[in-house]
Amino acid sequence: MSKTALAIFTFSPVQSFISEARRAEDLFNGSAILSRLAYAAAQVIGQQNLIYPLSISPDDMPNKLVAELNMDEAEQTLQKAEDALIGEWRKIAADARKRANLDSDPVWMSIWQRQVIQRPPWQVFWVFVPRSADYTADYREASRLLDGVKHARLFEQSEEEGAKDSLSGQRSALHTQNTSPKCYWKEMAKKGHIPASRLKPEGKERLDGIALVKRFAELKQNRQFPSTSTVAGWDFYQLAKQKAPAELQAHRQVLDGLDLYRARKEDDIFPYDLDLLFEETLTPERMKDSYNKTFTAEQLKPARQTLRGLYKALGDTRPSPYYAILLLDGDGVGVKLDDMQGSSKKGRAFHEAFSRALADFAGKTVKEIVLEEKGGFLIYNGGDDVLLFASLQNAIPLAVKLTGAYKKAQEGVVHATLSGAVLFAHHLSPLSRVLADLRSAEQYAKSVKADNLGNKNSLCVALSKRGDEPLRARSSPDQLAKFDSDWVEPFRNKDRLAGGLPYMLKDDLRIAESLEPQAVQALVTYRFKRQAAPDFGEKAADLAAQWTAWVKDIESHLKPNDSQLAPAENRRTAIEEGVNWLVIARFLAQGGRE
Numbered sequence: 001m002s003k004t005a006l007a008i009f010t011f012s013p014v015q016s017f018i019s020e021a022r023r024a025e026d027l028f029n030g031s032a033i034l035s036r037l038a039y040a041a042a043q044v045i046g047q048q049n050l051i052y053p054l055s056i057s058p059d060d061m062p063n064k065l066v067a068e069l070n071m072d073e074a075e076q077t078l079q080k081a082e083d084a085l086i087g088e089w090r091k092i093a094a095d096a097r098k099r100a101n102l103d104s105d106p107v108w109m110s111i112w113q114r115q116v117i118q119r120p121p122w123q124v125f126w127v128f129v130p131r132s133a134d135y136t137a138d139y140r141e142a143s144r145l146l147d148g149v150k151h152a153r154l155f156e157q158s159e160e161e162g163a164k165d166s167l168s169g170q171r172s173a174l175h176t177q178n179t180s181p182k183c184y185w186k187e188m189a190k191k192g193h194i195p196a197s198r199l200k201p202e203g204k205e206r207l208d209g210i211a212l213v214k215r216f217a218e219l220k221q222n223r224q225f226p227s228t229s230t231v232a233g234w235d236f237y238q239l240a241k242q243k244a245p246a247e248l249q250a251h252r253q254v255l256d257g258l259d260l261y262r263a264r265k266e267d268d269i270f271p272y273d274l275d276l277l278f279e280e281t282l283t284p285e286r287m288k289d290s291y292n293k294t295f296t297a298e299q300l301k302p303a304r305q306t307l308r309g310l311y312k313a314l315g316d317t318r319p320s321p322y323y324a325i326l327l328l329d330g331d332g333v334g335v336k337l338d339d340m341q342g343s344s345k346k347g348r349a350f351h352e353a354f355s356r357a358l359a360d361f362a363g364k365t366v367k368e369i370v371l372e373e374k375g376g377f378l379i380y381n382g383g384d385d386v387l388l389f390a391s392l393q394n395a396i397p398l399a400v401k402l403t404g405a406y407k408k409a410q411e412g413v414v415h416a417t418l419s420g421a422v423l424f425a426h427h428l429s430p431l432s433r434v435l436a437d438l439r440s441a442e443q444y445a446k447s448v449k450a451d452n453l454g455n456k457n458s459l460c461v462a463l464s465k466r467g468d469e470p471l472r473a474r475s476s477p478d479q480l481a482k483f484d485s486d487w488v489e490p491f492r493n494k495d496r497l498a499g500g501l502p503y504m505l506k507d508d509l510r511i512a513e514s515l516e517p518q519a520v521q522a523l524v525t526y527r528f529k530r531q532a533a534p535d536f537g538e539k540a541a542d543l544a545a546q547w548t549a550w551v552k553d554i555e556s557h558l559k560p561n562d563s564q565l566a567p568a569e570n571r572r573t574a575i576e577e578g579v580n581w582l583v584i585a586r587f588l589a590q591g592g593r594e
Contacts (some may be wrong), residue, residue: 003071006138007128008146009041009081010064017121018380019435020167020214022205024389025197027431028225029214031380031387033092035061036219037122040088041081045069051348052355053383060362060381066139066351071130078126089120093209096216102188107177115171115209125149135347136340143334165208173206181206189292195261196292197227197273204289224263226274226377226389228323229281232427233274234375234391235591236319240277241269244313251277251306258303260291275427277319279307321426322592324395325434327442328402328420330358330384332454336414339453353413358383361409369401384418392592395422396483399459403477417457419445424584424592425464437464444472448557458557461584473580476557479550484588487581490536490543491589497540499590501531502582509575521548551578 014034021027038061045067047056052066069077093116104112127145129138160172163181173181186203188194198215199205207215226234240248252270263273275281275290282300287293311318340350362383370376375391376398384406390398399422406418421441425434445460457476464470490497505527512520525544532540555574 004068004131005071005074005128006131006135006142007045007067007069007074007078007126008064008142009045009067009078009124009126010146011037011041011085011122011124012063013121013123014063015439018387019432019439020211021431021435022167023431024227024231025225026167026211026214027387027435028379029217029219032059032219033089033214033217034063034380035059036092037085037088038063038065040084041065044081044084045077051351053359054352054355055359060366060383062382062384068131068348069128071128074128078128082124082126085124086120086122089122090117092217092219093117093213095218096213099218100212100216101191101193102174102212103176103184105176108174111172111174112209116213121210135351136338139337139340139351163206165211166205167211167214168208171208171210173208174212196290197224197261197263200289201292225379227263228389228425228427228431229275229278230264230273231375231377231389231391232321232323233277233319234323235393236277236314236317237270237274238375239314239317240310244310245269247306247310247313251303251310254303254306258293258295258299260293274319276303277307277310278321279304279311279318282307317591318593320392320592321428322392322424323427324390324392324422324424325438326386326388326390326395326399326402326420326422327438328386328399328406328418329442329446330406331417331419331446331456332450333384335454336416350413354410355383357409357413357416361406364405364409365402369405370398374398386418386420390422392424392588393484395424396461396480396588400477400480400483403457403459415451415453415455417455419456419458421445421460421462423462423464423470424587426466429464429466434464437462437470441470441472445474447559448474449559461581463580463584463587471580471583473577473584474557475550475554475577475581479553483585486543486546487585488588490539491586495533496536497528497533497543498531499586501527502579502586504531505582506576506579509579512571512575521545524548547578547582550581551575554578 017034018027018030021030036058039056039058042050042056042061042065045065049067049069050056050065051068053062125146127142127149129142129145132138160170163173165171165173173185175181175184182203185206189199189201248270255272255276260272262271264271280286281290282304284295284297284300287295287300336354337351340347362381365381365386366378370378370388375394377389379389380387386402403418407416410416421438423434423438423441425437441460441462445458446456448456448458450456458474459477459480460472460474462470462472491499505524508523508527512523515523524547525541528540528544529537551574554577555570558570558573
């Protein structure tokens with residue numbers, strides 16, 4: 001019997017590659033490229049040899065592969081997998097360059113060759129160890145070696161001179177000889193085959209080789225990912241289709257006469273980007289910036305009139321300017337794999353069962369939970385991590401469903417939870433800032449206490465208004481299962497809870513640290529009832545008790561602090577986050593239009 005080896009194969013960067021994005025399509029394509037690269041490597045390794053993931057797909061792959069290989073062939077197989085990954089990258093890059101069809105010369109080609117071919121962005125790492133009778137010990141040793149390789153390998157940094165690209169701000173923008181990058185990209189934006197949805201006019205966007213690949217790659221059946229404006233306008237669009245189809249059709253007919261780019265060709269009712277449902281889009285300045293079309297205010301007047309007619313038909317309802325982005329990640333995956341020997345299914349059997357559960361969760365995510373018709377737009381689905389856009393009203397319910405599905409998928413294998421963040425952001429906010437706020441919110445969610453398997457079971461919901469620091473609140477997903485009916489609905493119905501409740505309660509509770517628990521409850525009940533309609537007083541008292549219990553639950557999950565002031569600090573943090581949950585509920589009740 002031939003000896004076998006346990007191998008781990010991975011590559012980077014991941015987060016930084018995805019987050020170099022100025023528009024939703026960059027984010028989507030960045031994730032799609034990562035999946036294609038991992039799939040290329042996995043095909044060489046062979047699905048029959050993989051322990052994680054157990055099944056492979058070109059559309060949803062993690063960047064880490066674990067396999068059992070023939071010891072004599074392991075090094076050669078892993079090197080071929082690395083070569084296949086780099087080869088797939090070059091194939092994707094060549095296709096994107098062909099689609100872009102830009103002017104080039106030797107200067108342009110030298111930048112392209114340096115950034116994309118000679119020194120591609122990928123750092124590939126792999127190790128293997130001989131298999132023994134103890135799978136867990138083998139996995140730990142392979143993981144230790146992999147960490148050593150990552151820290152020991154040095155990558156040469158290339159000189160990037162001149163004006164930098166718009167996505168990373170670090171690499172030289174592509175340009176031709178004797179032409180500045182701004183002038184070059186200004187001219188490229190005028191090309192008839194490049195719509196403004198791909199490249200902003202007037203040299204406002206400059207791409208380097210890697211950004212060009214992300215911007216022009218088409219990897220998923222020519223499907224264009226919706227813009228942040230489309231996601232923000234999604235709930236309004238569904239309402240318009242249902243309640244005001246005639247007015248929606250009238251608006252569409254006027255837009256047809258403007259000869260605008262159709263970003264959503266697959267939609268027969270309204271094939272345009274949903275930014276055209278926002279009145280502020282229909283100005284000469286915005287139409288030039290977003291569509292590279294020149295109109296006078298008078299030429300846009302009919303479109304503004306039909307849009308106002310649509311608003312009026314819906315009771316003066318307007319689309320929300322906010323959308324949501326969700327980032328969820330499995331808690332303590334490394335801790336669970338490190339504890340394989342202590343599980344009921346030991347070693348490799350546990351790892352395979354864990355991988356099978358992740359595959360089951362990933363399948364449910366795509367087929368049953370994150371659906372476009374229900375306001376969910378999947379960006380990345382790697383098994384134990386998920387990135388997606390969602391419309392305003394669907395975001396928290398989607399997060400709750402996903403965390404529940406993850407936990408259920410692992411039943412019978414190990415107790416496992418999913419934690420992360422939901423960020424509400426303005427559809428015109430720079431995506432780079434949105435992604436930075438999202439990562440910060442995810443870290444905040446995971447800063448709570450963990451159990452012995454690394455589970456945190458924590459969601460952070462953050463509200464990022466333009467020009468303000470994000471407002472954040474954490475909770476276990478279970479507490480949010482009825483968030484809409486328990487908390488949003490009373491604010492939505494203005495004769496139940498007044499919109500000023502969160503702010504008055506915040507002022508009341510500034511003195512709460514010095515009060516006994518019974519006094520705090522009495523104060524909270526008083527404020528809830530004072531801000532409620534007379535016939536809602538009894539229900540308001542119930543909500544006050546529910547809110548106080550929720551704050552205690554939040555406090556119980558906060559990490560202890562070495563400081564003697566820790567109990568008071570945690571109590572203050574929990575109360576602040578409890579108030580923030582009310583602010584978020586009020587924000588959702590108003591459709592993000594306050």
